[in-house]
Amino acid sequence: MTGINKIEIAKDNFTHRTTCRVCGSEKLHKFLSLGPTPLANSFLRENQLEAVEPYYPLDVYFCSNCYLVQLLDVVSPEVLFKEYAYVTGASKPMQAHFTGLVEDVIQNFKISEDGLIVDIGSNDGTLLQCFSKLGLQTLGIEPASNIARLAEAKGFRTVNEFFSEKCAVKIHEEHGNADVILATNVFAHTDDLEGFVRGIKYLLADNGTFVIEVPYLLNLLNNLEFDTIYHEHLSYFAVYPLIYLFRKFNMEVVDVKQVPVHGGSIRVFVQKAAKQQSQRVTALLLIEQEAKLDSLKTYTKFGEEVYSLKEKLVKLLKALKNEGVRITGYGATAKGNTLLNYCKIGTDILDYISDTTPFKQGCYTPGMHIPVFPEEEFHEDPPDYSLLLAWNYANEILQKERKYRQNGGKFILPIPEPKVI
Ligand SMILES: [Zn+2]
The missing domain is CATH 3.40.50.150 (Vaccinia Virus protein VP39)
Known part of the structure; x- marks a missing residue:
């Protein structure tokens, strides 16, 4: 059973703040909503798949007073960090x-x-x-x-x-x-x-x-x-x-x-x-000014680009799926769960996600409920394509999986532009 549960916003364990956490201002502007999302590291065991899964708002705000970009929905740190998954x-x-x-x-x-x-x-x-x-x-x-x-x-x-x-x-x-x-x-x-x-x-x-x-x-x-x-x-x-x-x-x-x-x-x-303050500080401040990090417009544009990225990625995956190929995910990362939940990529697209972390293996991803398998599965029965969810280690992974690529296997890089390599 890997269906998706009904989405219900959690009632407990989070608060919504109304002021900026750096300057205290109320001049806060929402520029991106990734929708109600389960916690990125709350992998599920098989017997938890039927239970109600807590979802929390995932909206991003810009403070036009001190220019901090931030979330205002704060999930209790007790829930997030008391048993942590990342070693x-x-x-x-x-x-x-x-x-x-x-x-x-x-x-x-x-x-x-x-x-x-x-x-x-x-x-x-x-x-x-x-x-x-x-x-x-x-x-x-x-x-x-x-x-x-x-x-x-x-x-x-x-x-x-x-x-x-x-x-x-x-x-x-x-x-x-x-x-x-x-x-x-x-x-x-x-x-x-x-x-x-x-x-x-x-x-x-x-x-x-x-x-x-x-x-x-x-x-x-x-x-x-x-x-x-x-x-x-x-x-x-x-x-x-x-x-x-x-x-x-x-x-x-x-x-x-x-x-x-x-x-x-x-x-x-x-x-x-x-x-003495290093020149590097003033140099970066100048770069930030040139990139207009002080302007709401910059963030509104970013929000639009994220939406368009989602459309492109889903279109690419569905087109590949229609050709009858097998696709898996590579790396059951926390960020991967934001991507999968926002783009609603489930087991209709990815057969499974391979990962080297022992305690994630045998579990299911939060929200989309994609099973996580050890990487041996990926090597023993290689898929045609693998969505690189651990893109921050792309160089290391491409090096490590060169045999997979030599044998015709392909990776899909999701950002900054969906790309098959
Ligand atoms: Zn502020």
Whole structure:
């Protein structure tokens, strides 16, 4: 049974805010509605297929005061992150990325010999491991209990909590100031940004550095990466709103770099005292201005392009299906679930989705209920086409599956323009 359940908006576990989470303004404009959508990581077991599946609004807004792009429907973090599915260590490209991040921090910012490194959203300790190899003290903060336990088992001290001002005070009492605090792919997940930044300010040493990595709004817009929009990602940051936010707390963005992970991200360095600001900050602000990230029109146009992409992709898949070919999905990713639910791509089009993550195998995707199989299935009985839902790893995947392609197998890249390769 892989039918789709009746769509019903959940009554509990989410709130709708009416003010911008960076500046508090009510000048908020909805420019894209991806429709009621189940949570992107809530894979189902077979015995859950008949139960009522909670759907939540997935609408995207632009604040015309501080230019933050954001969701206003906030699903309870307890529901989203208490049992988390994404394990960093499982991803080889992420390991390599973290090694680069650590070098960047060590080379450019002062860390005392007994300095403390705190990683917020520390997952299984993959990033902390790079610092502890250098003999530095580390502390992880991870709200998902299953993953915090995994990190502890590997020997990484981990506080199993959501980061907040209260949590910062407690850590400070026990461990003192932090020389470096990192928040990779977690800042955009946070609803109470003000409380978060107050906590950072409290815990960070006066000459310490706060390092954030978030997907970059400009990449999202330019490459039509609409599928990176799901309930976990509350804010879609550009440099300007970040500067706006930190200045409220007398903190300053001192440097920013573009990095290639998650479809294009920015690595942002923030300090308490405003010392020298890198040229890179002003350069990116200029690029943002030229791209008109301060104008609602930019976003309205994006919304129209997303709609047109959906039409093209569905048309292509249906045309292929009419030719009688077999199509599967490649990578049961969270973003894939946004794409599948928005485009209503179900088992009438995709036979299954192959994925290497053991606990997703044997499950069904949220909403569209497509079965997830181990990648062996893909290799043993290759389909004619495979929809690349993990497009952020396209290069690695095309390399890995060159035999499939040599034997005539084809991939369908969904964004920025549906394309068969
Ligand atoms: Zn705002």
